[in-house]
Amino acid sequence: MKAIKNVQLFDFVDYKENQYLIFDDTIVHRGSMEEFPEVSKQYNINQITDGEGGLVIPALVLCHTHIYSSFARGMALPFNPKNFLEILQQLWWKLDSKLDLEMIYHSAYCSAMGYIKHGVGTVIDHHASAKDITGSLEMLKKAVVDDFGLRGMFCFESSDRFDIDLCIQENLKFHSSVEHGLYNSHFGMHASMTLSDETLGKIKEVLGDMPIHIHVAESEMDQQDCQSKYGISVIERLDKFGLLNPCSLIVHGIYLSEKEMSITAERGCYLVLNPLSNMNNGVGLPDYRKIKSRGVKCLLGNDGMSNAVANEWQALLFSMHHRYSDPLGFGLDDLQQIILNSYEYANSMLQTKLGRFDKGYQADFMLLDEQNITPIDGSNALGHLFFGYAQSLRPSHFWSGGKLKMEDYKILGDHEEKRKRSVELAKKLWKDLS
Numbered sequence: 001m002k003a004i005k006n007v008q009l010f011d012f013v014d015y016k017e018n019q020y021l022i023f024d025d026t027i028v029h030r031g032s033m034e035e036f037p038e039v040s041k042q043y044n045i046n047q048i049t050d051g052e053g054g055l056v057i058p059a060l061v062l063c064h065t066h067i068y069s070s071f072a073r074g075m076a077l078p079f080n081p082k083n084f085l086e087i088l089q090q091l092w093w094k095l096d097s098k099l100d101l102e103m104i105y106h107s108a109y110c111s112a113m114g115y116i117k118h119g120v121g122t123v124i125d126h127h128a129s130a131k132d133i134t135g136s137l138e139m140l141k142k143a144v145v146d147d148f149g150l151r152g153m154f155c156f157e158s159s160d161r162f163d164i165d166l167c168i169q170e171n172l173k174f175h176s177s178v179e180h181g182l183y184n185s186h187f188g189m190h191a192s193m194t195l196s197d198e199t200l201g202k203i204k205e206v207l208g209d210m211p212i213h214i215h216v217a218e219s220e221m222d223q224q225d226c227q228s229k230y231g232i233s234v235i236e237r238l239d240k241f242g243l244l245n246p247c248s249l250i251v252h253g254i255y256l257s258e259k260e261m262s263i264t265a266e267r268g269c270y271l272v273l274n275p276l277s278n279m280n281n282g283v284g285l286p287d288y289r290k291i292k293s294r295g296v297k298c299l300l301g302n303d304g305m306s307n308a309v310a311n312e313w314q315a316l317l318f319s320m321h322h323r324y325s326d327p328l329g330f331g332l333d334d335l336q337q338i339i340l341n342s343y344e345y346a347n348s349m350l351q352t353k354l355g356r357f358d359k360g361y362q363a364d365f366m367l368l369d370e371q372n373i374t375p376i377d378g379s380n381a382l383g384h385l386f387f388g389y390a391q392s393l394r395p396s397h398f399w400s401g402g403k404l405k406m407e408d409y410k411i412l413g414d415h416e417e418k419r420k421r422s423v424e425l426a427k428k429l430w431k432d433l434s
């Protein structure tokens with residue numbers, strides 16, 4: 001049994017001062033420090049962390065990323081895109097064409113270290129690798145879940161760019177192995193513009209009740225392609241094939257009509273926003289107000305831009321203020337709802353309890369150094385987190401499933417050999433691509 005004492009607890013709803021937690025893989029006791037000497041005697045506690053007045057928050061859920069993009073950091077390829085499709089053609093589709101299983105494993109291994117450093121405990125990944133499709137999801141899971149004890153959801157981006165039967169098999173094979181609590185999977189699809197009607201039909205035949213994970217209307221080109229080939233919008237096309245199972249992830253949704261937003265909400269799908277990526281690609285920004293008014297539940301991802309998600313909180317709030325030319329165009333209450341949605345979603349998909357400090361909830365949380373320079377209480381704790389920590393949220397300690405993964409900013413274990421191997425593999429990949 002372990003304990004953390006002398007901390008403030010904030011779970012994005014309740015703020016409690018001067019608290020302790022006693023936990024193994026789940027939280028077994030929470031209370032005020034006055035009770036701790038007495039209560040702690042009832043348990044065989046062999047590891048106590050003194051939080052010294054720091055703030056403990058639940059580990060974060062990153063709802064859309066691309067671990068395979070890790071090796072693009074610092075990569076220089078000829079790059080002169082005129083539009084979104086050319087960004088894919090000149091960068092991402094080249095990168096994913098050469099990734100092998102060893103590269104995938106090492107990119108996930110190094111990413112997992114990044115997630116811990118940035119307080120991410122659950123990762124939802126959307127993977128592509130043409131060279132090695134079969135076995136790729138197992139590599140991601142091995143690094144993120146088996147080696148680091150984080151939680152994850154993985155899927156392969158089925159696309160007509162690849163051998164589609166292998167993509168379908170990879171999604172199905174991995175899904176058959178899922179272990180609730182630790183990891184799950186989606187049926188991955190790249191985007192409407194790289195999926196023929198024949199492929200959508202094939203996917204429907206095997207999909208069952210699996211939620212899909214797909215980019216939708218990330219740029220206007222996805223809608224234009226769909227309208228010109230099929231005469232309907234992307235969401236209508238996916239719905240026509242019966243692919244919008246509950247808990248499906250619709251990613252980006254920048255160019256959704258109000259009708260498409262309503263279909264997304266009615267089918268129980270979630271929309272994952274990725275504001276930093278959208279700004280980086282120059283593709284526009286989602287219309288959050290309309291999306292909210294149509295009752296669509298939103299989540300937040302980083303689209304592979306980093307290993308963090310708290311910086312996306314800021315990107316979303318600031319970009320929406322900018323989009324609407326309104327300093328009240330998106331509030332901390334909107335952000336709070338999106339963060340709470342992420343725990344609701346993870347709990348539903350993983351069949352676990354994340355995101356609260358109540359008895360029986362998973363011991364997935366982080367300790368942030370005390371940095372208060374103004375009073376903090378339940379009414380402004382999210383504001384403290386947003387303006388005081390989010391731009392570079394770096395916990396000093398991080399636990400997943402009750403296991404300490406990082407102590408005093410240092411990830412436990414020896415990871416140097418794998419990090420060095422990752423540099424070698426990236427070098428090889430870049431050479432292959434040049």
Ligand SMILES: [Zn+2]
Nearest residue numbers: 126215251303
């Ligand atoms: Zn993406």
